[in-house]
Amino acid sequence: MPADTPGHWTTEQVLALAPDAASAKNGRGLATQQKWLSLGVHHPAVWGECKGSGKTPYRTQIDITEPAFRCSCPSRKFPCKHGLGLFLLLVEQPQGIAEGPPPDWVAEWLAARKARTGPKGSSEGQDKSAQKSPSASRDAKAQAKRAAAREEKIKAGVAELRLWLADRVRQGLATLPQESYQFWDGIAARMVDAQAPGLARRLRNMAGMAHTGDGWCDLMLAEWGRLYLLLESYGRIETLPPAVQADLRSQIGWTLTQEEVLTTTAESDVCSDLWWVLGQRTEEEAKNLKVRRTWLQGDASGKQALLLEFAQGHRTFEQVLPKGSGIQAELVFYPSTYPQRAVIKTRQEGISETQTPSGQGSIETAIAAYSQAFTTCPWLDHFPLLLMAMTPIRVDDRWLLQDAQGVVLPLANRLESDANWQLLALSGGHPVTVLGEWDGTELMPLSVWVKDEFYGLSN
Structure with a gap:
């Protein structure tokens, strides 16, 4: 990638990847060439060595196609401030990053990533599979047992x-x-x-x-x-x-692996579209186990999709998705009476500019859509509602969304969440577009669009 073409990323989109406000602020502080001992770029990677408190600089690298981050610093946040700072440098000051072959520590990382995510079904892979057919047969019998x-x-x-x-x-x-x-x-x-x-x-x-x-x-x-x-x-x-x-x-609890979903789905069932990243929510499901739900909506298909990720202990989530923006990708859905969960099969480089997605203009229509989905599959614990022209209000310590017809929808009253206050402040008491998770009784707001500007809410 030439140093003067950092893709379609903007400063706002890079900062939106920050896990919290502190990381965004610290990343902004590192977006200056004086903080870096070395910088380099060669498609699809950008890398640098950042000055730290010790003698050894932190080695930071980014694969722009995802984007994927890696850094030698001890931070448990993902991406860390060094990754954000390096990404901001690429977007804002590409002319200051020299084009050249990646060093060994970057090349090895890229090769390892390619090996993990290489094309499935290639002739080479089929030949190896054929050579191992006796072993594969024994494995299949053992698996069936x-x-x-x-x-x-x-x-x-x-x-x-x-x-x-x-x-x-x-x-x-x-x-x-x-x-x-x-x-x-x-x-x-x-x-x-x-x-x-x-x-x-x-x-x-x-x-x-x-x-x-x-x-x-x-x-x-x-x-x-x-x-x-x-x-x-x-x-x-x-x-x-x-x-x-x-x-x-x-x-x-007997779920398919992503590999099983990808290899058993027919090519005709793969859904290729420009997918808008509507919102994201992270929860602690069990001790030392975090789960993250990312909601997408296809621009042409109108389909909604759920990307489900898990992180054990201090590990971080692998995928980095630009909330509020769009990615061109192929999705494969898990089998279900109401297909909702999906996995990314392929994803193109670059992202699309933020825009307000199309949703439903009345609460009655939205709840009718949920009811129909729930009738089809009564196991839907979380359902995305994308609601347009909604006004947040507070009545007797109860948070509500109100549509143009005066119909109201209860919002989640959770003391640990500032989402409702943020929603009210951003709306200024005027109608806005809101994305939230509906559980059948209340809505947890995740995102809001105000005059085509996207804002992720705390939850």
């Missing part, structure tokens, strides 16, 4: 949970607020032993429902009803259509 053993464990776990659930229903719900966390964790642990982590997750989520205040009984009963539906359906999974089977296995 393991799958059968897991199926038996899951069936036993499902049967145990059905008895436990029936017993609890006979006793009623009144005593649940007095139950300790161990009451729920005990049966959840047995589901983990049965290799059904999805059931364990649902049970642990129920543990806090009895302490959510007024209306907890309705929430608990609805969740128990969904759990009973899941158990009854899994008991006759062989009689159900393939898409329903896929949903049930996913809810049990």
Whole structure:
């Protein structure tokens, strides 16, 4: 890549990649050539050595095609301030970065990335597969044997949970607020032993429902009803259509890997489009396990897609996506009665300028779309609502969104989140476009567009 053509990135888009405001500020402080001992660029990478507090400079490198970052600094943030500073230099001062061959530490990183993400289905790969066919056959038999053993464990776990659930229903719900966390964790642990982590997750989520205040009984009963539906359906999974089977296995916790999705999907089912990155939310799902949901919408297809990523311990998420902007990519959707989760198959270099995406102009229309999706697949825990011309309001300590017809939608009242206050401040009390996650009872706002300007909200 010539030093004077840093792609389609802008300063605002680079800063939008920052994990927090402090990282953005510190990255801005490093966007000066005096902070760097060396700088270089050669498509698709840019690299540099940044002065640190010690004798050894921090080696920072970026693969612009993703973008992907790597830095030798000890920061747990991703991208770190050095990556942001180097990216800002490339965008704002490309003439100051010399074109030339990458050093060994950059070339090795690029080669390793290429090896991990190389083209699938090439003739070379097919030849190697053919050469290993006896071993592959043995592996397939062993895999089938393991799958059968897991199926038996899951069936036993499902049967145990059905008895436990029936017993609890006979006793009623009144005593649940007095139950300790161990009451729920005990049966959840047995589901983990049965290799059904999805059931364990649902049970642990129920543990806090009895302490959510007024209306907890309705929430608990609805969740128990969904759990009973899941158990009854899994008991006759062989009689159900393939898409329903896929949903049930996913809810049990038997999910496909990204590799399996990519290799088993027909080329005709690959969805190529300009995908707008609508919003993103990161949560801690379990101890030392973070999950990040990124919502996309196709410019031509209008499809909405969910990219789901996990990070264990201090590890960071691998993908860096420019929130509020667009990427040209091919997506493959996981099998489902309502395909929502997807994985990126290929992605082109460069991004498109931010613009306000098209959404729904009334709350009634949006909820009708959700209801239809929920009827198709009752396991939708999170559903993206892209709402246009919505005014945030606060009534008696309750946050609401109001459309032009006066219909209101409740916003999530979470003390640890400043999203609602940010939304109100950015709107100035005027109608704006809002993207949020709807869980069936309330909306968690993730993004807002004000006069074609994108803003990500804290959550």
